Structure formats: structure tokens, C-alpha cells
Amino acid sequence: MKLLLLFLVFCAYAASSQDLSMFERKEYTSPNGGTLLYRILYPEHYDRGKKYPLVLFLHGAGERGSDNEKQLIHGSKQFVEPKVRKKYPAIVVFPQCPEEDFWASVKFDRNGSPFQFDFDYSRPLNASLVLAIDLVKTLVGNGSVDARRVYITGLSMGGMGTFEAVYHNPGLFAAAMPICGGGDTLRYEKVKTPFWIFHGDADQVVDVKYSRAMVARLRQLKVKVKYTEYPGVNHNSWDSAFAEPKFLRWMFRKRKGK
Numbered sequence: 001m002k003l004l005l006l007f008l009v010f011c012a013y014a015a016s017s018q019d020l021s022m023f024e025r026k027e028y029t030s031p032n033g034g035t036l037l038y039r040i041l042y043p044e045h046y047d048r049g050k051k052y053p054l055v056l057f058l059h060g061a062g063e064r065g066s067d068n069e070k071q072l073i074h075g076s077k078q079f080v081e082p083k084v085r086k087k088y089p090a091i092v093v094f095p096q097c098p099e100e101d102f103w104a105s106v107k108f109d110r111n112g113s114p115f116q117f118d119f120d121y122s123r124p125l126n127a128s129l130v131l132a133i134d135l136v137k138t139l140v141g142n143g144s145v146d147a148r149r150v151y152i153t154g155l156s157m158g159g160m161g162t163f164e165a166v167y168h169n170p171g172l173f174a175a176a177m178p179i180c181g182g183g184d185t186l187r188y189e190k191v192k193t194p195f196w197i198f199h200g201d202a203d204q205v206v207d208v209k210y211s212r213a214m215v216a217r218l219r220q221l222k223v224k225v226k227y228t229e230y231p232g233v234n235h236n237s238w239d240s241a242f243a244e245p246k247f248l249r250w251m252f253r254k255r256k257g258k
Helices: 002-021 069-075 082-087 127-141 157-168 209-220 237-242 247-253
Strands: 024-029 035-041 052-058 091-095 106-109 116-119 145-155 175-179 195-200 225-230
Touching: 024 127, 035 127, 052 127, 052 157, 091 127, 127 145, 127 157, 145 157, 145 247, 157 175, 175 237, 175 247, 195 209, 195 237, 195 247, 209 225, 225 237
Parallel strands: 052 091, 052 145, 145 175, 175 195, 195 225
Antiparallel strands: 024 035, 035 091, 106 116
16 A cells, blocks of 8 residues: 555656646846746647747746746646647746746735735836736747737736736737736726636635626626636635636637637
């Protein structure tokens, strides 16, 4: 029994290591001199003569730093499976937010639980989010990305960054899937990007009221929005969201202008 357990642990570790090895690690330098570390996954049979969908994944605030292995655990599972890579060939980008920065320009008070977030899109965009968007636009400009099929998803602080990225780049993304995040309901307008928003109602880090408010605001603006709320699920609602059987199908069917 012990040998079997050790074997299973080894297989799990090997699978995890294999998943990480599938992602190339690169560094993007903007024309202004800013640098951003990121990992990128290309289709299994990558053909530079073709154009592929691109997915931008923004991790949570607790996963900032020089390496982004945690975000790969949360966000890459649905992209690395052989059957998924065959059915949905895409370029998947996982940029890394430095420890001193955030994806979203929010301020929050950590004296209470849940956090009291202050969303205000009139603030300048955070440097990491600017670089991530610049990176996406550069990849689109290189000709290997289908500009009609650029998607964004993110969890926690990355979910907040997803809302903010779409707001400030209304013509870039064909679909957005923020998870346990929130955004500025006062300034959200002129956005046509369809959303699928996820949250757990037992979240003690980012209150579910922020996703509910964004759903109400988007519907008020006549934006196409789906909302899935998981009863009894905490801040790890991304595990449920990424396990949704229609997650990938819904996303990859979206195209700008349709």
C-alpha cells in the first residue's frame, strides 16, 4: 500500500512538472523599457502560418512574485489536457505580476473581513496590467493570433484586473471570464464584450456582492452576461469555475463582431 501511495504521489508530481515544462518562459520588454515575465503555451502542433485564439490569464494577488507556478496549478488544467489541446488549439499567456504591484488599480482596507475594496477606474492603470495588455497587442500584431478571438480570464485580483482590462480596452477581447473579482460599477460603460462571471457565496476574501453588483451593472448596460454563483463555496471558486463543462466551449465560440 505504501509503495502504491508513493507511486501515485510521484505520478502526480511528474504530471505537474510535465505541465510546467509545456510552458515556455519568456520576458517582454515594452517600448518604454518596462519588463514583464510570462509563460506561454503554444498549440501542440503549432503552425506559424496559421492564426490562433489567444487566452490571457491573470492570477490572484497572493501569487505575485518572480515565479508563477501557483497560477499554473489553478489556471492551466483546462488547457494542458491532450483532448483539450486537440479540440481547442490556442496560445495561452500567463504573465507574472511583481510582488509590489497588482493587476487592478484598487485600494482596500484589510482591517475588516471581508476586505472593503475601493474600485475607481479613473486611477491610472497599474504598470503590470499595462504591460500585460501591451504584450497581448504585440502578439496579435505579430500575426499568429486571430484578432477576433482574444479572450481574458482571471481569479481574485486577476478577476478584478479582467474587469479593468476590458473596460480600458473595449475593442480587444471577444469574451471575459472573471472569477471572484469585482469592478467599478460607476464608470463601466461602452463595453460590448460578453461576460461569464463566477463567484462563491461563502467567499471571505472578496465578497460575492462585488460580482453581483457587476452583473447588475452589465445587465443595465445591455451587455451579454452569464453569472454562476456556487452555494457554500469559498474563495477557491476558481476550481469550480474551471471545471465547468461549458467553460471552454462558451469562450472559444465567441468572436468579436458576432
